[in-house]
Amino acid sequence: MLLTISTTHSPATDLGYLLHKHPDRCQTFDLSFGQAQVFYSEATVDRCTAVLLLEIDPVRLVRGKSGFSLDQYVNDRPYVASSFLSVAIAQIFGSALSGRSHDRPDLVTRAIPLKATLSMVPCRQGQNFLHQLFEPLGYTVKTTQHSLDEQFSEWGESRYFSVELDAKIQLKQLLSHLYVLIPVLDEDKHYWVGEEEIEKLLQHGDGWLATHPEKVQITRQYLKRERTLTQAALAQLIVEETPNLDVAEDTHNQEEADIEKSVSLNQQRLEMVTSTLKQCAVKRVIDLGCGEGNLLRVLAKDNFFEQITGIDVSYRSLETAQKRLDQLLLGSKQRERIQLMQGALTYRDRRWDGYEGATLIEVIEHLDLPRLAALERVVFEFSRPKVAIVTTPNVEYNVKFIALANGTLRHKDHRFEWTRQELQTWANRVGQEFGYTVRFEGIGSNDPIVGSPTQMAVFEQSVL
Ligand code: SAH
Numbered sequence: 393m394l395l396t397i398s399t400t401h402s403p404a405t406d407l408g409y410l411l412h413k414h415p416d417r418c419q420t421f422d423l424s425f426g427q428a429q430v431f432y433s434e435a436t437v438d439r440c441t442a443v444l445l446l447e448i449d450p451v452r453l454v455r456g457k458s459g460f461s462l463d464q465y466v467n468d469r470p471y472v473a474s475s476f477l478s479v480a481i482a483q484i485f486g487s488a489l490s491g492r493s494h495d496r497p498d499l500v501t502r503a504i505p506l507k508a509t510l511s512m513v514p515c516r517q518g519q520n521f522l523h524q525l526f527e528p529l530g531y532t533v534k535t536t537q538h539s540l541d542e543q544f545s546e547w548g549e550s551r552y553f554s555v556e557l558d559a560k561i562q563l564k565q566l567l568s569h570l571y572v573l574i575p576v577l578d579e580d581k582h583y584w585v586g587e588e589e590i591e592k593l594l595q596h597g598d599g600w601l602a603t604h605p606e607k608v609q610i611t612r613q614y615l616k617r618e619r620t621l622t623q624a625a626l627a628q629l630i631v632e633e634t635p636n637l638d639v640a641e642d643t644h645n646q647e648e649a650d651i652e653k654s655v656s657l658n659q660q661r662l663e664m665v666t667s668t669l670k671q672c673a674v675k676r677v678i679d680l681g682c683g684e685g686n687l688l689r690v691l692a693k694d695n696f697f698e699q700i701t702g703i704d705v706s707y708r709s710l711e712t713a714q715k716r717l718d719q720l721l722l723g724s725k726q727r728e729r730i731q732l733m734q735g736a737l738t739y740r741d742r743r744w745d746g747y748e749g750a751t752l753i754e755v756i757e758h759l760d761l762p763r764l765a766a767l768e769r770v771v772f773e774f775s776r777p778k779v780a781i782v783t784t785p786n787v788e789y790n791v792k793f794i795a796l797a798n799g800t801l802r803h804k805d806h807r808f809e810w811t812r813q814e815l816q817t818w819a820n821r822v823g824q825e826f827g828y829t830v831r832f833e834g835i836g837s838n839d840p841i842v843g844s845p846t847q848m849a850v851f852e853q854s855v856l
Contacts, residue, residue, distance in 0.1 A: 393446040393473055394511040395481075396433070397566070401504035404440035408432070409496040410563045411442055412487050421484055425449065428480050446480055473513045475575040481567055489571065489596075491564040503560045508570065510555045512538075515577050522555060525573050528605050529565075532558040568596040576613040585616045590625045602629045627793070657836045661846055662690045664835050665751055665781055668850055670696055672779045674749030678703065680737050680771065681755030685713030692720055692730055702732045703744065710734060738766035740774045750777040754846075757784050757806045764818075772826035772851070780828070780851040782819065783835065785809045788842040812843055819849040827854045 399407050408415040415435035421428045426448040433441045482489060493500045515522055519535045526533045534556040540547040559566070572593060593601070593614050601607055607629065615621040665687060669677060675698040679687050682702030691697045704710050710732050717730060735741050737752075738759070744750075750771055759767060771780060785802050787809035793802075801809050810818070816832060823830040828851040834844025 393448070393477060394509070395444040395446070395473070395477060395570070396441050396507075396509045397444075397563075398434075398439060398441040398507045398509075399504055400439050403437045405435050405437065406496055406499055407440045407442055407563075408435070410488055410493050410499060411485055412493070413442060413485075415440060415442075421480075423476075423480060423483065425476050425479075428484055430484060444477075444480065444484065446477060448476055473510045473574045474578040477574050478571045481571050485567055488563055489567045491562070500564060501562060503562055505560050506558075506563060506566050508557045508566060510557075510570075510574075513553050513555050513574070513577055514551055514579070515553055516551050516579060519553060522553060522577075524606055525576065525610070526555075526557055526569070529569055529600060530559045530561060534558075565600070568598075569600070571596045572601065572610065572614060576610050579613065579616075585618055585621060587621070587624075589615055590621055590628070593625055594628055597629070657845055658686065661753065661783060661835050661848075662687055664833070664848065665753060665783065666690055666694065668781055668848075669749050669751070669779070672749065672850075672852065674777075674779050675699070676747050677701070677749045677751060678744055678747040678775070678777070679751045679753070680744075681705075681752060681758070682713060682732070683709050685709075685716050685732075687751060687753055688713060688730065688732075689716060689720060692717060692722060692726065695726070698729060699747070700730045701744075701747070702730075703735045703737070703741075704732075705734065705736050707734055737770060738763050740770050744770075744775045747775065747777050749779045749781070750775060752780070752782045754783055754785070756782060757801075757809055760807050768822050768826070772822060772828065776826075776853070778853050782849045782851070783846055784815060786815075786834070786843050786845060786847040787811055789836075789839065789845045791842060792839065792845075810847075812847055815847050815849060819851070823851060823854075828852060829854050 397407070397411075401407075405415050411430075413419060413430050415432040418429060418431035421430070426446065428447070429443075429445045431443055431445075433443050435441075487493065491500045513522070519537060522535050523533050536554040538550050538552045538554070539545060540550045557566075593611065597610075601610065604610060608626065611625050611629065612622045615625060669691075675696065677691060677697060677699070678701045679691075680703050682688055682704050683706075685702060688700055688702045691700045702710070702713055704713070713732060717727075722730075733743060735744075737755070752771070756764060756767070771777070785806070787801075788811050790800075790802065790809070812832070816830075819830045819832070822828070830852075831850050833848045833850070835846040835848055836844045838844045
């Protein structure tokens with residue numbers, strides 16, 4: 393099994409500093425499952441190629457195992473890219489994988505032209521899957537499928553491919569992509585997967601897995617289709633991406649086949665809020681506690697909305713929101729409708745007056761209960777939008793989250809989570825005090841006993 397990594401970055405021999413392997417030497421490493429050699433097939437200023445040759449010892453693999461199965465002796469392990477290659481990458485290129493280079497620290501964080509070739513990759517799902525895995529990460533992917541036997545073309549194609557990946561990327565990113573995706577492709581269950589595999593997946597998937605379109609499939613196959621582990625990993629992946637664990641709701645307790653099809657709860661929430669604003673003919677919206685701009689982005693793309701303002705106390709979140717809005721590449725007229733302001737929801741601010749609609753999406757539970765009274769006055773007494781929409785977790789639903797220990801809240805910054813009755817009691821009291829009628833709806837799949845994962849209260853100013 394061969395993995396080659398080439399660069400044309402000048403001077404190309406800097407690859408040796410990044411990999412911590414000198415281009416003039418051939419080194420041998422003893423691993424628990426065989427031997428690895430690292431050498432360079434070319435090392436010039438213009439082009440440098442490092443080769444990792446992995447020789448897996450099938451006898452070592454079965455040593456110590458009880459029972460006999462032919463499969464232990466006749467298998468593809470010595471010839472294909474498998475999780476052994478990931479182990480070798482971690483052991484032999486560990487510093488490069490974690491982005492450390494003593495001699496070229498600045499080069500570690502630079503995207504440089506890199507090409508990786510893998511001599512033999514198993515892929516049962518066919519070559520499209522190889523493209524679906526690597527292309528979203530920015531690679532140009534070339535694959536060559538191998539026939540079962542060159543001498544007997546009538547036997548047809550095998551499930552093995554040679555793969556070439558090209559990208560301008562950091563070396564540590566390339567290595568972490570290979571580290572995670574090679575075991576995903578190799579469906580052999582020769583190793584035990586446990587909790588520590590989740591940690592490795594999250595560690596090496598950091599920064600790219602949470603947003604990968606195939607993240608569910610990647611997670612599932614990396615964890616060898618162990619459902620509980622997959623659910624736990626997906627829940628954690630989503631926590632890293634957004635502050636709300638309940639986004640993972642759809643992936644819980646569902647048949648495997650459904651997992652890919654699910655629309656995230658976050659998405660459903662945003663759609664529900666947007667359609668409610670439209671039903672109420674609200675064209676000027678202030679999103680209070682806008683965070684990183686999830687709702688703002690949806691509203692920004694919809695020309696129905698004429699003015700969109702986001703408020704948050706966190707400057708960092710606003711910076712991210714700004715960046716993500718910029719990525720939408722809106723025309724200047726569309727862009728003018730949107731503004732971001734820093735502010736605290738517990739203090740009156742006249743800049744927030746005059747909006748038709750205010751939204752508080754997964755925000756109230758971040759306030760200490762005694763501060764909630766201040767927010768009530770700011771929103772319902774002073775700003776007085778025609779419509780206000782509040783969403784918050786339904787704590788009754790928490791029992792359905794496998795990844796959530798009994799009695800814990802969905803996010804460490806949540807000060808409280810309410811039952812449906814608690815939200816209704818609060819909202820009805822606020823409505824009465826400030827002259828709003830209130831209706832309630834669930835968002836996400838509706839369980840007959842515990843209800844939906846998210847609850848929504850829609851306040852509309854009562855007509856006098
Ligand atoms: N509405 C967003 C973010 C929810 S997280 C979404 O659905 O994605 C809660 C947000 O409320 C955080 O961004 C936090 O900074 C903000 N927040 C919490 N307390 C606040 C306060 N007192 N004033 C303003 N923003 C606050």
